[in-house]
Amino acid sequence: MSAAPHACDPLLTADCQQMLVRLERAGVRAVHELSPEAARRQGMKLFDLDRRQGEMRLLRQLLRQRGLSASELASACGFSLEEVEQHLEQMLASGTVLRAERQKGTVTWSTRLSLRRRTLKHPDLLRKLEPEEGPAAVLRPRETLLSRELTLTGGLRARLYLPPSATGEPLPVVLFAHGGGWVTGSVDTHDSLCRTLCQGSGWAFLSVDYRLAPEHPWPAAPDDMATALHWLHEHGAKLGVNPERLALMGDSAGGNLALVSALQARAAGWPLPLLLVLICPTVDPSMACPSWRELADAPFLSAADMRWYYGHYAPDPDDWRAAPLRGDLRGLPPTLVISAMHDILRDEALLLGQRLEQEGGTVWQRPVAGVFHDFVLFGQAIAAAHQEQEEIGRLLRETAAASA
Known part of the structure; x- marks a missing residue:
């Protein structure tokens, strides 16, 4: 994420401008x-x-x-x-x-x-x-959430969140991949978002602390997410969650990993998730979309930032796990794609939604005007972020009800 510009961009909403000034x-x-x-x-x-x-x-x-x-x-x-x-x-x-x-x-x-x-x-x-x-x-009152630090296969760390409304019945569960360009970020940087969505949806969340580049370049991150998904299917019942009522979610680089995890599940013959939630996903390492040129100096994620991330992550551009936009997207579950209109990743997120629709999938495209990359993290500061968090919670609740 990059520095704020010296002058507020006229395309940004007033609350975005205030955050950038701060x-x-x-x-x-x-x-x-x-x-x-x-x-x-x-x-x-x-x-x-x-x-x-x-x-x-x-x-x-x-x-x-x-x-x-x-x-x-x-x-x-x-x-x-x-x-x-x-x-x-x-x-x-x-x-x-x-x-x-809290x-x-x-x-x-x-x-x-x-x-x-x-x-x-x-x-x-x-x-x-x-x-x-x-x-x-609105500083909404918080009920007590239960969270546990877990160690998965191979020493992989994760954090499990259980909603306060848990009744003892197995809960639907979100496998969450944090953003940070595969180089920065952790379960701690996305703790607040996971807690907010856990409480708002009634779903359990398993947030994965996958290995980061450059010490662990591609494909360490997708390999770790595949490990976490397999572990969840084997051990989820012991944690009070139902891995057959699963959603995959991630923001930015985590959106890439959530989509790749769904494709890996399909390839392995595992049960497909009920839902995909992709927030400002990065899905095309070619850097060829028009938004890369038009918004090269956008706040929070510039073209220079993204090249820095890719330089450390070092993905193979010919492998579908590095470029899921160009992969086989048939047979995927219903997908929510949230994109920011002032984001260099805008066009690849929009193209992803179009590709999913062309392959016969159910897609909810939510392009949000006047906001920058990964704005959803700032629910207490940006009205649009608060609204999208509410939308994610609503969609998760409806998906749980339909699968009950």
Whole structure:
């Protein structure tokens, strides 16, 4: 994901523009400017050290320690409570995202793009985080979700989420692949999205921490997803889920992996999923679609970023697992394809939907105007993202009801 532009693009909606301004003020850096290790470790340059020493001291403590109270934070930084309050207000105003967390009386400091998140127990800040009216700003009450860390075959890590409404009956389950260009991202970066969709849909979610390039280039990621799918079919019943009532989902590079997993299931003769949900998927490494030229400098994912990802992932362009747009797409389950109109991957997502329709599949195309790549991650900040999260939850509920 790349840096925010210096000027707001007129094609972007007002809430998108506000998010980009906040990110620019926070010093977002393009991912292709970072090494893979640095991209995973920080993802963003937060503040100018010379001008924001107080905020940096706070952030260092938040990075080093978890769950600090306001008084503990003040003591660790050598500040008074009033100074802590002042610096936190400056952090909020300058673009650092502080948002209400699921545990009452706790807020999370997060750059949203960074892999580093720490919580701060400071109930008074909750009042300051009260958003403006509108669907994107609603901090919905959260019921308790159950989550478990799992180790699958070969040491592959995954995280299982169970909805609070679980009744003991085997649950339908989503096998989820996170985005990040096959180089960055993890189950942690997509934890909030999985929790939101798990609660909103009533489905269990199994989020896979597949191996990342460049240490593990193509085809490590699709191999890991195939391993996870096979493991789920063998062990799902023991976890309280029904792998025969399965959906595959992913965003960006994860959308690629979800589609490839469905094709691998078909090739192996396994039961096909009931549903595919592909969010801004990347499905054609040729980089030849017009949107690659028209939107080469688009925010959050530029052409330079995508080349950086592909350079580390190193897929074989002649293998259908690397280029599923050009593969055999017959016989796939109903598919929701969400695309962003200000995204270099726009055209390949639209072409994918057309191909699926041509092969006789059921497809819901949802091209969303005025938003950038992977906008669905920002449900608390962007109205369109909130709406698409609601749409995914609705479709999952309807699919579960039809398969009951």
